[in-house]
Amino acid sequence: xxxxxxxxxxxxxxxxxxxxxxxxxxxxxxxxxxxxxxxxxxxxxxxxxxxxxxxxxxxxxxxxxxxxxxxxxxxxxxxxxxxxxxxxxxxxxxxxxxxxxxxxxxxxxxxxxxxxxxxxxxxxxxxxxxxxxxxxxxxxxxxxxxxxxxxxxxxxxxxxxxxxxxxxxxxxxxxxxxxxxxxxxxxxxxxxxxxxxxxxxxxxxxxxxxxxxxxxxxxxxxxxxxxxxxxxxxxxxxxxxxxxxxxxxxxxxxxxxxxxxxxxxxxxxxxxxxxxxxxxxxxxxxxxxxxxxxxxxxxxxxxxxxxxxxxxxxxxxxxxxxxxx
Numbered sequence: 001x002x003x004x005x006x007x008x009x010x011x012x013x014x015x016x017x018x019x020x021x022x023x024x025x026x027x028x029x030x031x032x033x034x035x036x037x038x039x040x041x042x043x044x045x046x047x048x049x050x051x052x053x054x055x056x057x058x059x060x061x062x063x064x065x066x067x068x069x070x071x072x073x074x075x076x077x078x079x080x081x082x083x084x085x086x087x088x089x090x091x092x093x094x095x096x097x098x099x100x101x102x103x104x105x106x107x108x109x110x111x112x113x114x115x116x117x118x119x120x121x122x123x124x125x126x127x128x129x130x131x132x133x134x135x136x137x138x139x140x141x142x143x144x145x146x147x148x149x150x151x152x153x154x155x156x157x158x159x160x161x162x163x164x165x166x167x168x169x170x171x172x173x174x175x176x177x178x179x180x181x182x183x184x185x186x187x188x189x190x191x192x193x194x195x196x197x198x199x200x201x202x203x204x205x206x207x208x209x210x211x212x213x214x215x216x217x218x219x220x221x222x223x224x225x226x227x228x229x230x231x232x233x234x235x236x237x238x239x240x241x242x243x244x245x246x247x248x249x250x251x252x253x254x255x256x257x258x259x260x261x262x263x264x265x266x267x268x269x270x271x272x273x274x275x276x277x278x279x280x281x282x283x284x285x286x287x288x289x290x291x292x293x294x295x296x297x298x299x300x301x302x303x304x305x306x307x308x309x310x311x312x313x314x315x316x317x318x319x320x321x322x323x324x325x
Contacts, residue, residue: 001046005058011248012182015039016189016240023193026289029268029296030147032190033105040186041070041114043179045127048167057127061112069110069130071101071153072176079309081116081123082173086155088117088124095119095126095160100152103303107137107151115160121170128164144295181247181257183304188240188260191300195233195264195271198293202226202278205288216278225274232267239263255318262310265301272297 001007008014019039023032045057060066077083086099097117107113113130116123136154167175203226206217216222243256272294276283283290301307315321 001042001058001062002054005054006062007058011244012040012185013241013244013248015182016186016244019186020189020193020237023190024196025193026197027147028197028289028293029190029194029300030144030292032193033299034147036183036186036190040179040182041068042127043182044114044125044175045166047178048125048175049127053127053163053166057112066112067106067110068112068114068127069104069107069153071104071107071113071115073101073103075100075102075152079305081176084116084118084123086115086117088119088126088160090119090162093162095162095165097126097155097158097160099155101155102152103140104137104151104153105148107153108139108149113153115155116172116176119169121168123172124169125166125172125175126160126164127166128158128160131158134158144292144299180304181243181253184257184261185240185243185247185253187300187304188236188243188257188264191261191264191268191297192233192237192240194293194296194300195229195236195268198268198272198275198290198297199226199229199233201288201290201293202275205279205282222278226278229267229271229274232263233271236260236263236267255314258305258310258313261300261305262307265297265307269294269297269301 003009019032019036023029042061045053049057061068072081074084074086076085086097086101088095088097097115099117110130113128115126115128117126134156135158138152140150140152142150203217206222207215209216239256240260243253243260246253246256272290275290276294279288279290282288286292312324316323
């Protein structure tokens with residue numbers, strides 16, 4: 001966030017270091033996710049908002065006086081963002097927004113919402129008040145990641161002033177894409193942190209657990225998988241910070257950001273699964289935390305974009321292969 005509005009003026013590289021440290025500390029992917037929305041979420045407003053909008057929106061967010069949620073995904077569209085149904089009907093200088101969003105993190109506690117809706121000219125981006133008189137938030141019960149609430153959000157004629165529109169009407173999808181690469185980079189860094197934490201816990205346990213009068217970590221069947229998981233995590237980390245450095249330098253980084261998210265998601269999942277197996281039966285016990293890490297690792301493979309679409313992106317944009325869908 002710009003220093004002029006109270007931010008630190010640092011880049012995605014520094015943010016990735018911070019988010020990774022939170023995850024690696026034992027807070028895991030869930031703990032890191034509790035704060036990363038307010039790092040990448042308003043990136044489109046920083047890039048495309050007017051000076052008046054940034055003066056109005058950024059200081060309270062940076063100071064922690066306001067919290068934001070990110071409302072894009074809908075139940076019937078999934079990753080087909082261009083097919084969103086939520087409508088923004090304009091009358092005078094006010095839009096009326098009606099529709100439904102799903103998997104909206106932090107909507108239980110947020111005062112503001114970054115909202116993508118369909119206006120007359122096409123998909124349009126807004127940052128506005130989450131007025132509970134016109135919004136119903138229903139929490140989704142889920143397997144893990146309990147540090148962050150996930151929700152269905154129903155908009156019923158939510159009034160949105162024209163002054164809360166970011167940029168031009170109809171260019172919201174273009175604006176939202178600007179925030180996607182930072183999101184992938186931060187998630188990749190968090191996943192590496194979570195995977196490192198899992199491997200570290202497994203290695204410590206393997207040194208302490210004695211079976212047949214020797215630590216199980218002396219067995220290559222325990223050593224080799226953990227060593228392989230460490231190497232995969234370090235490789236994913238290099239890709240994440242390559243993507244971050246490109247982004248901060250203002251250079252294209254779509255391939256690197258997507259690759260980082262894919263590689264980190266796979267490496268983290270494999271590391272967490274191996275950690276559970278290293279603990280054996282105790283890996284299933286909440287006391288040792290690795291079962292929680294394994295549950296959390298799933299979200300990094302699923303969201304915010306599937307592994308399969310990342311593979312399609314690399315095939316088409318990097319290898320030049322024809323579009324398959």
